[in-house]
Amino acid sequence: MSDTPAGGMSGLVAALRHRQTELTERWMTLVFGDSEVEHADQLTYRQLADHLPSIFDEICSVLESPGAVDSARSLEADARLHGQWRLQQGYRIDELVRELDAFRQVLLSAIGEYASTHDDLSRIDEEHARLTTDEVLSFVTLTSIREAVSERDRKIDEYTGMLEHANHELTLRQKLISELYETRMQITRRVAHDLRNFLNVFSTALQLAARSPTRRDTALALANRQIGDMATLVDEMVEYSKVLNDDSILTVESVDLIALYDELMQSSRVAAEAKGLTLVGHLDAGLSAVVSNRLKVKQVALNLLSNAIKYTTSGEIALSISVAPGDRWRLRVADTGVGIGEADQERVFEEFERAAADDIPGAGLGLAIVKELSRALDGELRFQSSKGYGSVFEVTFPLVLEPKSSSTP
Incomplete structure (x- = not known):
């Protein structure tokens, strides 16, 4: 200027x-x-x-x-x-x-x-x-x-x-939708494959009964087994769909672990003994009650126990409920079953994944259900396994679970 x-x-x-x-x-x-x-x-x-x-x-x-x-x-x-x-x-x-x-x-x-x-x-x-x-x-x-x-x-x-940021979110959502679509296609293929196998064996049983009346009892037993396997498949899919679609508020209550432990042992003993397996259990004397959602904890335990029984042909199944560090408690299920090879351990909790032969009934949803329920209960899920030496699954839960929406990540 x-x-x-x-x-x-x-x-x-x-x-x-x-x-x-x-x-x-x-x-x-x-x-x-x-x-x-x-x-x-x-x-x-x-x-x-x-x-x-x-x-x-x-x-x-x-x-x-x-x-x-x-x-x-x-x-x-x-x-x-x-x-x-x-x-x-x-x-x-x-x-x-x-x-x-x-x-x-x-x-x-x-x-x-x-x-x-x-x-x-x-x-x-x-x-x-x-x-x-x-x-x-x-x-x-x-x-x-x-x-x-x-x-x-x-x-x-x-x-x-x-x-x-919006484009990144859109890309992630598109990827999620694509993965969801692929999962749904996988569901369709897997269920169609299993149902076709069940129906083929069921048809074979009927043909056997028609051609050879003397073998009718064998044919009926085979048919009944297929019906049972089909029911197991449908039940697993229904249970998993309920878990995924449960957007209700997660309620908590005082859970009597002694009563729950007795119930789990009684409900699993019949299935274990039917396969000639020994069911053993342990409950920490000082652990009597926690604050959580009883139904979901029971679902986690039953899925782990039924999965262990399903994949074990000899030996024992062990259920343990004990105190864990950091104001938490531990649910542990161990078996002497077929085990999971190292190559299969990365995908064991994914939908429709089974680290065993197709002759074992089921949709491969048991551990996926456990993962979703554990997440809802603020549980930390881990396992150890090796091929031919059985598996150990552990979930640690908080002694007092804070109420929250079950759909909250």
Whole structure:
């Protein structure tokens, strides 16, 4: 900005301050009449004027004291605020430039009017006033534009980030949908395969009974076995669908572990003894009750026990309920069954995965059900197994489960 002394411009500055309202209205008339400043028509008087009085006052201060540091700082702050405000009001950059240029015209015209009626303002002072006003408004315009562009870029970056996040979420959802579709197709293929096998054997049994009446009892036994296996398949699918679709509020209660332990032992003993297996159990004497959801804990235990019995042909099944570190308790089921090979251990908890021969009935959903129920009960699930040496499954639960929605991740 020019460093020319203000000299006799005190009268000009006083006149400009006195005419501030009149000059502001003249500027507003120009802006409202400019068809290129479209957004001005959407603003109120106060919204349009906003920082103009402050900028006007700073210009007068600069005319009085050229090069004043405080005035320059205030002018920059006002110009930046003006650029931010206009961007928020929807202004384009060209509209911002045009309205500030209209302000320049009004001030330069006012300076000329004063000079033409006051001989005490010399030609040099008038040129200095015009040059200073022009420089100040160029500075205001440039600062306002820079601030508006910077704010616009910041918003673009913000929106871009939001779009990238939304796109990432959409990609994840699309992947989830694709995986869900593939899972459903896998369900269809698996169930169709198992049902076809059941029906083929059932048909063979009927044909055997028709061709050889003497072998009718054998045929009926074979048919009954297929019916039982089909019922097992359907029951597992129904149970898993209930687990996945259970969005009710997870209720908690005081669970009598002694009573639950006795119930689990009694309900599993018949199935174990039917296969010639020994069922053994252990319950910590000091562990009598916990706060949890009794039904879901029972489902976890029964699925682990039935899975152990299913995949064990000789030896024993062991159920243990004991205290665990960190205010938790442990449910443990061990067997001497076929075990799980290292190659199959990564997928053992996935839907429709079975680390055993197809001659063992079931849909491969037992451990998937255990995983979902354990998650709902804030349980930590782990297992150890090796091919031919049996398996050990453990779930540790909190002694006191905090109530929450069962659909909460």
